[in-house]
Amino acid sequence: MPVSPLRIATAFSLLVSLLIPENAAAEPPTPAESALLHDLDKIVESKANSGWKIDRYELETMMPDALQSLCNTPETARLDALTRQAREVESLGGPVAEAYRKNGGKLSGLSDLLAATRVHDLLTEALKRAPAECPFWITPSPAFRGLQTDAHRFTLNLETDGLFLLRRREGTFLPGAGGLGRLLLGRGLSERWTMLFGLEFGGWALIEQNEGETNFPLEFIGATPFVVRHVRTTWQFDLELAPVVFLTQSDLRPSAGGRVGVAVGVSTLRIRGIMPWAGVQLSTEFFPENGVRGSVMVLKGGARVGFDWDF
The missing domain is CATH 2.40.160.20 (Porin)
Structure with a gap:
């Protein structure tokens, strides 16, 4: 079975994230990467505020807003965001299913990890769909400032x-x-x-x-x-x-x-x-x-x- 370029790029970015020094991983994100992660954070939290049910279907309802932000973001910033978010999940004790078992089958105290995991899953799924589903009229830009924020605008x-x-x-x-x-x-x-x-x-x-x-x-x-x-x-x-x-x-x-x-x-x-x-x-x-x-x-x-x- 052929392996898609996206899977190769994602695996490579995660491998690099494990090999680079910790101080390099702590480098601040680029403006476009920061804007993308902020948008996805808000999309996930907004959905959670209205009541989160089944992951698969919630991801589907969030996908139009997630892709609108992702499609405006350059490819390198997308992959850097995925790497950074994977590290965030790891730093919070993920994977969440394993942390849930260690926590005695309770979600109490795991809210940050659960939210970070949902952002990671949403970003991963949006990356898979972007090549085929990003509208032709959206041009990725390093100057992307986000859609779900007031940052750097009137x-x-x-x-x-x-x-x-x-x-x-x-x-x-x-x-x-x-x-x-x-x-x-x-x-x-x-x-x-x-x-x-x-x-x-x-x-x-x-x-x-x-x-x-x-x-x-x-x-x-x-x-x-x-x-x-x-x-x-x-x-x-x-x-x-x-x-x-x-x-x-x-x-x-x-x-x-x-x-x-x-x-x-x-x-x-x-x-x-x-x-x-x-x-x-x-x-x-x-x-x-x-x-x-x-x-x-x-x-x-x-x-x-x-x-x-x-x-």
Whole structure:
């Protein structure tokens, strides 16, 4: 039976990986190799988040996204990625089936090894299919930056919040609820870090009771948020600072203040250049006393939904 060139190349790359010194194996990946592995990591984790069942069928459903990234990657980077991933599996105690038996037939403590093995299997299968299934219009490039990341590119980010709040003014606390929307321009510094800056507008209604009567006064804000986002595959963590302007329905003169906020979210794979995500956020805003009104503090929390567009 003839042996395919891919099998020879794969076996050769694995043999070389065993013979080269450890310090050489520790060399950082090329940008294209790093982008490919990041994409595959996210594809596998996204599938696992939705519930992993039978390996064969899960690999099949992931194959279109995996090939889209692989076909953009040069041949050498593909094989280097396979070698690096094989070493990752080995360093985590693989093969996973053997580690499972040694662990007493339990998967607890093997999550990293299981994920690395799935990435390795997905990459191996995609390499087999690439010669026949890569579209003719995709040209591999050493400058490939990945498809499931913001790394080294500008993005537009539309985000909306549904929030609950507690507002303190002149010693009185009032609950409320509202929403906001914002448009942010992002710049990916790497697969792990993104900076965002933009404009935000929103408002809320308070619940106020006076002499047996319930009122719902409206209040409004505008802000220019600056966000540092840390990405861990499908998870993202935001730290936010923002100057904020606050005004009320009854007095449109503004008060200036500031905000500190955090958010945690989970993103999906890109769909036509758009990467949806959803999470929760918590922030506090403070507006010092001025000639318009006394000091105001607002504690807010709620759900946040975002759309990251690689334009």
